Each structure stands twice: as structure tokens, then as C-alpha cells.
Amino acid sequence: DVKVTQSSRYLVKRTGEKVFLECVQDMDHENMFWYRQDPGLGLRLIYFSYDVKMKEKGDIPEGYSVSREKKERFSLILESASTNQTSMYLCASGHRVTSPLHFGNGTRLTVT
Amino acid sequence: AQKITQTQPGMFVQEKEAVTLDCTYDTSDPSYGLFWYKQPSSGEMIFLIYQGSYDQQNATEGRYSLNFQKARKSANLVISASQLGDSAMYFCAMRGNYGGSQGNLIFGKGTKLSVKP
Numbered sequence: 001d002v003k004v005t006q007s008s009r010y011l012v013k014r015t016g017e018k019v020f021l022e023c024v025q026d027m028d029h030e031n032m033f034w035y036r037q038d039p040g041l042g043l044r045l046i047y048f049s050y051d052v053k054m055k056e057k058g059d060i061p062e063g064y065s066v067s068r069e070k071k072e073r074f075s076l077i078l079e080s081a082s083t084n085q086t087s088m089y090l091c092a093s094g095h096r097v098t099s100p101l102h103f104g105n106g107t108r109l110t111v112t
Numbered sequence: 113a114q115k116i117t118q119t120q121p122g123m124f125v126q127e128k129e130a131v132t133l134d135c136t137y138d139t140s141d142p143s144y145g146l147f148w149y150k151q152p153s154s155g156e157m158i159f160l161i162y163q164g165s166y167d168q169q170n171a172t173e174g175r176y177s178l179n180f181q182k183a184r185k186s187a188n189l190v191i192s193a194s195q196l197g198d199s200a201m202y203f204c205a206m207r208g209n210y211g212g213s214q215g216n217l218i219f220g221k222g223t224k225l226s227v228k229p
Contacts, residue, residue: 031215043203043219058216088155097208097215098145098164103157 003027006091006104013111019078021107023091029102030095032074034058034066037088037106049074081111114139116204118220125194126228132179133189133223135204144208146187147217148178151201160202163187191225199227 007022025032034046035058045058047066055066063085067075074093078085088108094101115138125131137146146163163171163178171178179188191198204220 033216042221043217045216048216090157092157092217094207094215098143099207099215100145100147100159100162101207101215101217102159103149106155106157108155 004091004093004102004104006089006107008107009105011107011109013078013081013109015082015111017078017081017111019081019109019111021076021078021089021091021109023074023076023093023104024072025074025093025102026072027093027095027102028071029093030071031093031097031101032068033092033094033101034064034074034076035090035092036060037090043090046076078109083111085109086111114141114206114208114218116206116218116220118204118223120223121221122224122226124226124228125191127196128193130190130192131194131225133191133202133204133225135187135189135220137185137187137204137206139185139206139208141208144206146178146180147205147207148176148187148189149203149205150198151203151222153200157203161189194227196227196229199225201225 004025033048035043049068065077091104092101117136144165148160150158161173175192177190201222203222205217207215
């Protein structure tokens with residue numbers, strides 16, 4: 001079975017802190033994605049990556065950056081956390097564009 | 113533009129009965145994948161079933177089946193013999209190569225299914 005692991009299930013951070021969300025997949029997938037999910041707004045794409053060291057902006061990249069130094073790992077970085085970044089963050093990975101994406105368990109981030 | 117529409121914000125079903133969750137989609141791409149995901153209250157997004165745009169047969173996975181009507185652009189999920197553990201949000205999603213997006217998933221707004229004992 002495909003396994004996508006997010007490092008933290010729950011996270012509480014203070015405004016202004018630098019926050020790292022880690023995601024690791026074990027299926028040698030080329031494509032990896034970071035989404036955030038908010039009530040009433042659905043899932044929105046933050047960043048995606050289609051290869052090591054490659055990254056592309058999604059729909060809402062402001063306030064975020066990403067890193068993909070190894071194929072299996074895709075990190076989301078909140079440079080200076082703000083309260084409006086309180087959300088559920090979901091990492092996903094997949095092969096070719098018409099195959100399923102597999103998600104991690106999600107990280108509920110609270111910024112106070 | 114690609115779009116997924118789920119018109120049922122909430123649904124109730126009696127335990128052991130079948131239920132159909134509606135999904136319509138819009139795309140001009142000839143090659144795409146259609147998916148259903150389940151999200152329980154714990155938050156994880158669980159992949160249920162997949163239908164490719166060129167697949168001739170409707171997809172089935174255990175109690176889940178996908179009623180794919182390409183001409184109508186619909187991809188309804190049928191859950192047979194509902195169980196209490198099926199209570200969750202269900203999302204219909206589509207994936208294709210939209211302008212080099214490497215297959216970003218386009219999600220519908222979801223349907224909240226509640227199974228009554």
C-alpha cells in the first residue's frame with residue numbers, strides 16, 4: 001500500500017514563527033502536492049513539485065515556500081506564521097496525471 | 113475551465129441500504145481521471161475509487177461502484193449496503209494535465225453522508 005506520512009498530526013505555533021511541515025512518500029512518485037483545507041473554501045493547492053528541486057506555485061502560494069531535496073520528501077515552510085494560516089494541511093503524491101493521488105493524514109495547524 | 117459539481121451538501125441513508133452520491137464534471141481535455149475520496153471527521157483523505165476517461169467499464173471496489181456516464185459528464189458514486197462507518201464527507205475529484213499542472217486534483221465541495229442505525 002502507498003504510504004504518505006506527514007510528520008505532525010497537530011501543531012500549535014506562535015505568530016511570526018517559522019514552521020516546517022514535512023511529508024514523506026514511499027512509492028517513488030514524481031508528483032507531490034501541498035493543499036490546505038478550510039471550511040467553506042474546500043481544498044486549495046498551495047504548491048506542487050514534479051521532480052527533485054522542481055516546484056511550482058499553486059493557487060495560494062503567498063506566505064509559503066517549499067523544498068524538495070529528495071524525491072520522497074516534500075516540505076512546506078511557513079516563513080512567518082500568521083493567524084490566517086491556521087488550517088488543515090494535506091500532502092499528496094502520485095504518478096502520471098490521470099492516476100490517483102494519495103494523501104497523508106493531514107496536519108491541523110493552529111497559529112496563535 | 114475544469115470544474116466538479118456536487119449538488120448534495122448532505123445526505124441521509126439507512127444502515128444496510130444503498131446510496132448514490134452525485135457528481136458532474138466539466139473539462140475539454142480528452143484524457144482525465146475521476147476519483148472519489150472519503151474524509152472522516154479525523155481528517156485524512158482516503159482514496160476510494162478511480163475511473164479513467166477511456167475506461168469502457170464502470171469501476172468497482174468492494175461496496176463502492178462508480179456510475180460513469182461520459183456523454184452526460186457524470187460520475188456518481190454508489191455505496192451498497194451502507195455501514196455506520198461510512199458516515200463521512202465524500203469528495204468527487206478530477207485529475208488531468210491542465211496547462212502543466214502535473215495533475216492537480218480539482219475537487220467538488222463535497223457531500224456529507226450520515227448513516228442512520
